[in-house]
Amino acid sequence: MDMKSRxxxxxxxxxxxxxxxxxTRRAKSTPSRGAERAKAAALxxxxxxxKKDSRIAGRVNSDLVRRAKRKSxxxxxxxxxxxxxxxxxxxxxxxxxxxxxxxRLEQDFDIGL
Numbered sequence: 001m002d003m004k005s006r007x008x009x010x011x012x013x014x015x016x017x018x019x020x021x022x023x024t025r026r027a028k029s030t031p032s033r034g035a036e037r038a039k040a041a042a043l044x045x046x047x048x049x050x051k052k053d054s055r056i057a058g059r060v061n062s063d064l065v066r067r068a069k070r071k072s073x074x075x076x077x078x079x080x081x082x083x084x085x086x087x088x089x090x091x092x093x094x095x096x097x098x099x100x101x102x103x104r105l106e107q108d109f110d111i112g113l
Contacts, residue, residue, distance in 0.1 A: 035072055035083035041090035056081060 043049060065080065074080045 035074065035079075035086065038083060038086040038090050041092075042086050045090055047089060 039049065065077070068080055068084070069075060072080065072083060074083055
């Protein structure tokens with residue numbers, strides 16, 4: 001099918017011809033506040049985020065991806081993976097730190113409140 005025939009087939013039916021495999025344009029992803037905070041924390045921790053030089057591929061549960069996208073407001077798979085990695089890389093270790101502090105104060109310590 002030549003280009004002119006494809007165009008006329010599209011305009012006649014209102015849809016693309018079967019052999020026309022154009023990608024639909026997606027809405028631009030809007031990161032959540034949490035993703036933005038994770039990115040800011042990563043930057044303040046000295047992570048250089050200016051270049052993308054690694055590729056990740058893998059299979060994950062589709063329900064997990066759908067829920068994570070809904071909760072985060074992120075529509076792009078790549079942006080979702082980046083937000084998850086950022087939250088892990090810039091995670092606050094307060095929980096581990098506070099547990100490690102157990103027994104450091106004397107039993108009769110008065111907080112003074």
